[in-house]
Amino acid sequence: MPSYLAGYPPELVDQADALIAAGKMGAILRRKYPQAHAVRTDKALYDYVQAMKGDYLRNAPPLARVAFDGKLQELRNALGTHTRISRVQGGRLKAKREIHVAAVFKAMPEEFLRMIVVHELAHLKEPEHDKAFYQLCCHMEPAYHQLEFDLRVYLSHLEAGGEALWAGN
Template sequence: MNALRYLQGYPEQVVEQAQQLLTQQKLGPWLLARYPDAHQIGNDGQLRDYVQSLKNQFLKKSAPLSKVCFDNKLHVINNALGTHSYISKVHGSKIKRVNEIRIASIFKQCPEPFLNMICVHELAHIKEKQHNKAFYQLCQHMMHDYHQVELHLRLYLVQTETHGRLYSA
C-alpha cells in the first residue's frame, strides 16, 4: 500500500517533503512535537457531546443529529475518515430527516485538532452536501486553520499506516 495516497492532490513539493520526513523517520517526532497530547474523548456519548457543542456554536438552526458515534469499520470499508448520512423517513403525513455522523475509530487516539477537523467537516455536510467552495468556507468559519490541520491529519495517517500509532489509549 502506498501511504502517500493520503496526499493526493497536494503540490509535488509537499509530497516530497513528506516523503523525506517519512524516509528519515522524522515525521512521527515532528507530529508529536506539534501535537503532543491525544484528546480524552473515549466513547460515543462523549463524542456526541463534543459534536453537539460544535453544532450549537456554529449551526444552531440546522437539523438535529440523531446519532453520533465512533465506527470500527468506517476506515476499512469506505476508505473514509468520517461520514455524514441523512435519511428521510415518513411519519404519517410528515417527512422526518435523520442526520447521523460516524467517525472512524482510528481517531479515538489522536490529537484534539484532528478530531475537531473531522467533526467540523462532517457537520458542514449538514448545510452543504457537496465539497464545493461554500462547503470549505463553512469549514473555515468553524475552524480557522481547517486546511492546515487537514494536511497535518493526512500526514498523521501516512505516519500511522507506515510506522504505527503515535498515541495510545
C-alpha cells in the first residue's frame, strides 16, 4: 500500500493502486487537472497567499515571508511548512510567521497549490490537525479533502515511477 494513501479505505486504495499499476492514473489526473498554474516566483506565491489570507483570515497574524522551498522533500517529508519564529528585541518578544511550500508545487495544477496553501494558512488559526483545523480548511476550500486525496494519489503515481504530469507547462 503506498504510504501516501495510508488511512484511506482499503477499497479506495486498491482501486488507486490498480490504476497506477495499469499506467492509467496519469491520464486520469491529467484530464481532471489539465494544466499547471502560473505562480512561479516567491513574489507571486506571496501575493497568491496574501490574497487568500485576505479573503478568509483577515484577523490572522501577518506573514513575514512566503516562499517556494527547494529544501523541502516532496517525497516522504513535508509538502509545506508553517513556522513561528520568536525573538526578543529590546524588552519585547517579536514573532514572525512564515510559510514555505515545496518547490515541486511550481509545476502542479493550481488546485494542488491552493490545497497546500489552505492547509498552511489554517495553521495560523489552528495549530493542531484536529476537527476545527479541517473545518477551517473546508471553509477556505470546499473540495479540500478531494484535492488532498488526488494529490496523494499523484504522489503515489510518482513514487511508483510514473511521469511528472505538469513539468512541461
